[in-house]
Amino acid sequence: MATQSDPNQIGKAFLQHYYATFDGINRNNLASLFNDKSMMTYEGSQHMGQKSIMEKLTTLQFKKCRHDSKTMDVQPSGAGGLMIVVTGDIFVDDGKNGIKYSEVFHLMKGQNNSFWIHNLVFRLNYC
Amino acid sequence: VRCSASKKHVNNWKTMANNGPDINQIGKAFVEHYYNQFDNNRRALASLFQDSSMLSFENEGYQGQKKIMEKLCNGVKFNKIQHVPKTLDCQPSGQGGLLVMVTGQLKVDQEKNPLLYSEMFHLLPTDKALKQFWVQNCIFRLNTAY
Numbered sequence: 001m002a003t004q005s006d007p008n009q010i011g012k013a014f015l016q017h018y019y020a021t022f023d024g025i026n027r028n029n030l031a032s033l034f035n036d037k038s039m040m041t042y043e044g045s046q047h048m049g050q051k052s053i054m055e056k057l058t059t060l061q062f063k064k065c066r067h068d069s070k071t072m073d074v075q076p077s078g079a080g081g082l083m084i085v086v087t088g089d090i091f092v093d094d095g096k097n098g099i100k101y102s103e104v105f106h107l108m109k110g111q112n113n114s115f116w117i118h119n120l121v122f123r124l125n126y127c
Numbered sequence: 128v129r130c131s132a133s134k135k136h137v138n139n140w141k142t143m144a145n146n147g148p149d150i151n152q153i154g155k156a157f158v159e160h161y162y163n164q165f166d167n168n169r170r171a172l173a174s175l176f177q178d179s180s181m182l183s184f185e186n187e188g189y190q191g192q193k194k195i196m197e198k199l200c201n202g203v204k205f206n207k208i209q210h211v212p213k214t215l216d217c218q219p220s221g222q223g224g225l226l227v228m229v230t231g232q233l234k235v236d237q238e239k240n241p242l243l244y245s246e247m248f249h250l251l252p253t254d255k256a257l258k259q260f261w262v263q264n265c266i267f268r269l270n271t272a273y
Contacts, residue, residue, distance in 0.1 A: 041216045041228075044129060073183040073266045077249055079222050085183075085247050085266040100270050102245035104228050106220060121216045121228040125243050125270040 011074035011084045014107065014115060019067040027058055033117045040120040053120075062092035067101075081118065082107045090124070100125040128155070128231075129214045154217035154227045157250060157260060162210040169200050175262045183266045195265075205235040210244075224251040224263065233269070243270035 021029045034040075034050040040057075047053045069088035077083045084105040089098030106119035164171045176182075176192040182199075189195045212231035220226045227248040232241035249264035 037221065039218045041218065044214070044216070071186070071268055073186075073268070075181045075183060075188075075264045075266065077220065077222060077264055078179075078224075078251075081220075081222060083226075083247065083249055083264050083266065085245070085268065087245060087268050087270055100243065102228075102230060102268065102270065104226065104247050106226055106249075108221060118221045119218045119226050121218065121226070121247075123214055123216065123228065123230045123245070125230050125245060 007074045007076060007082055008072075010082060010107075010115070011072055014084065014105070015069060015072060015086060018105075019069065022057070023066050028054065030054065030057060033115075035116055038117050038120070040117075040122075042120075042122045043124060064093050066091040068098060077106060080109045082115070087125075128212050150217045150219060150225055151215075153225060153250075153257070153260070154215060157225075157248070158212055158215060158227060158229055161248075162212065165199070166209050170196070172196065172199060175260075177261055177263075180262050181264050185267065185269060207236050209234040211241065220249055222251070224249055225260065226250075230270070242273055244268065245270055 018030070018033070021027065031050055031054050034053050036049045038048070038050060038053055040047045040053045042056055045056060047056050067088060067090050069086045071087045073085045075083045084107065086103045086105075088101060090101045091098045101122065101124050104119065104121040105117055107115040108118045110116045161172070161175070173192055173196050176195050178191050180190070180192060180195060182189040182195045184198060187198070189198050210231060210233060212229045214230045216228045218226045227250060228245070230243070230245045233244045234241045245268050247264070247266045248262055250260040251263045253259040253261055
């Protein structure tokens with residue numbers, strides 16, 4: 001992913017790529033976004049490092065998944081990082097009703113002007 | 128509050144530095160303090176923000192203590208607000224700071240049904256003792272259409 005100077009453009013491009021890959025045929029392709037320092041908390045389950053994170057993301061308890069993101073907020077986090085907060089609906093398997101979710105990504109600049117995920121937090125939103 | 132610090136996983140990043148303070152405790156204490164002030168003594172939040180602090184509040188962006196406090200004290204449409212956090216997730220942000228993600232309910236004015244919200248804080252320590260933090264980034268979103 002090339003770096004552009006506008007954080008909103010970067011955020012939008014990143015999310016499009018992330019969710020298309022997550023929802024698509026080969027979720028394993030997310031692996032290059034994570035490294036040993038990456039941290040993920042997925043509905044309370046904590047994982048550190050690319051291996052543990054990808055193990056979790058490829059063994060979630062649904063077969064089909066579609067993220068329908070509704071809002072995106074991007075802020076620089078300092079030291080070249082970007083904070084992205086997304087809210088939207090997630091549809092799993094053949095469910096008609098989406099479940100509300102929020103997700104935080106903290107992206108850091110890597111080599112070749114690309115970004116990698118330093119922090120990821122995912123939560124479903126229900127009472 | 129559903130915390131992500133289950134005993135099994137808590138050692139992954141319990142400490143920000145070796146043998147440092149427990150980040151889950153820091154996050155919990157911060158959130159309790161922030162919402163207590165927000166709901167009951169909003170002006171007292173000012174000390175948590177600095178010139179470089181950023182707030183995104185329902186699609187509007189504000190930078191700096193002054194503009195942020197103006198929004199929070201005078202620009203929020205509800206008069207009475209009570210935050211009821213339900214989930215709390217904390218991670219070190221890799222910049223010496225703490226990323227805190229909250230989801231929960233917002234009881235506003237006379238509304239019978241609480242609204243759902245999510246809020247992300249990126250906290251930085253004011254000193255090496257890691258006892259006080261300020262808010263570098265804050266992003267607030269309602270999850271219920273209002």
